[in-house]
Amino acid sequence: DVKVTQSSRYLVKRTGEKVFLECVQDMDHENMFWYRQDPGLGLRLIYFSYDVKMKEKGDIPEGYSVSREKKERFSLILESASTNQTSMYLCASSSQGWYTGELFFGEGSRLTVL
Amino acid sequence: TQLLEQSPQFLSIQEGENLTVYCNSSSVFSSLQWYRQEPGEGPVLLVTVVTGGEVKKLKRLTFQFGDARKDSSLHITAAQPGDTGLYLCAGGPTHDMRFGAGTRLTVKP
Numbered sequence: 034d035v036k037v038t039q040s041s042r043y044l045v046k047r048t049g050e051k052v053f054l055e056c057v058q059d060m061d062h063e064n065m066f067w068y069r070q071d072p073g074l075g076l077r078l079i080y081f082s083y084d085v086k087m088k089e090k091g092d093i094p095e096g097y098s099v100s101r102e103k104k105e106r107f108s109l110i111l112e113s114a115s116t117n118q119t120s121m122y123l124c125a126s127s128s129q130g131w132y133t134g135e136l137f138f139g140e141g142s143r144l145t146v147l
Numbered sequence: 148t149q150l151l152e153q154s155p156q157f158l159s160i161q162e163g164e165n166l167t168v169y170c171n172s173s174s175v176f177s178s179l180q181w182y183r184q185e186p187g188e189g190p191v192l193l194v195t196v197v198t199g200g201e202v203k204k205l206k207r208l209t210f211q212f213g214d215a216r217k218d219s220s221l222h223i224t225a226a227q228p229g230d231t232g233l234y235l236c237a238g239g240p241t242h243d244m245r246f247g248a249g250t251r252l253t254v255k256p
Contacts, residue, residue, distance in 0.1 A: 064242065125189070139189050141189055
């Protein structure tokens with residue numbers, strides 16, 4: 034079975050803390066993505082990566098950074114967490130193929146910033 | 148701004164009823180995808196439609212892509228409690244895929 038694994042299902046952090054969200058896929062996919070999901074807003078793309086060490090900004094990159102040192106691992110970093118970053122974070126991967134590619138999602142990481 | 152508008156936002160029905168949910172846009176998409184997300188899980192792809200007017204069936208689920216490739220619908224026949232979940236439509240190239248806000252379906256036994 035193909036699998037995207039996110040390191041933490043639930044996190045509670047304080048304002049100003051640095052937060053790392055880790056994502057690993059076992060499908061040898063080139064593309065990896067980080068989305069946040071908020072009620073009524075759907076999924077919004079934060080960053081994506083199409084190759085090791087490559088990254089592109091999505092719609093809402095402010096306050097976030099990413100790291101992709103290995104093909105299977107894509108990390109999302111909140112340098113200084115704020116309350117408006119409380120959300121569900123979803124990692125996804127896909128094989129190369131821009132137009133009809135299926136996104137495979139992890140189970141999500143629910144982050145609460147107090 | 149949401150490029151993909153889904154309706155209704157919420158839908159609660161009894162087991163055995165039929166339902167249709169919609170995904171509309173002012174933009175033309177080369178393909179549209181439908182995902183289902185169950186509580187506590189990530190979205191899972193149900194279908195991809197690529198040709199205007201295309202109809203695809205997945206057991207009791209029927210997906211249609213509009214002739215102009217701007218809209219899509221999902222029809223469920225004889226809904227079951229296992230159909231409960233958030234149904235998301237998505238369109239665009241993989242690196243810039245846009246998602247609707249979803250229809251949250253609850254099917255009561």
